[in-house]
Amino acid sequence: MDRTYLPVLLLLGFVIANAVMILGLSHFLTRPRPTPVKQEPYESGMPVLGDARERFSVKFYMVAMLFIIFDVETVLLVPWAAYYQQLSCSVPLANGTCAPGDVTFYGLGVMLIFMTVLVAGFIYEWKKGAMQWD
DSSP states (O other): OOGGGHHHHHHHHHHHHHHHHHHHHHHHHOOOOOOHHHHSOOBTTBOOOSOTTOOOOHHHHHHHHHHHHHHHHHHHHHHHHHTHHHHTBSSOOBTTBOOGGGBOSHHHHHHHHHHHHHHHHHHHHHHHTTTOOO
16 A cells, blocks of 8 residues: 555544544433423424425525535635646746746636636526525
């Protein structure tokens, strides 16, 4: 096995062992004391008003799609910004800088294509009325 994976495997093993230990200790050290009040479902201190299996509006899913669009953008924008200088240089960086003649627009072009796809999704959501909550 490659030794570079050893720290990851150790961390994974520690996390799993810790989770099992915490669940086991809470199971063995606590005593269940059920009461009628504890058995009722809790909804922010409010009494239950309806069935949990009611249908949601399509607008709920449209807002969820909006969240995913901008969440993906945020997640991918940070690594792109970190490697922008390397992506925009046609030769390997020398002392962390790129010579003026070796600068390309590859890094910027990749992000412009990505942003165009995201803006197209945003315009689709806007046209479908996801921004208007009735």
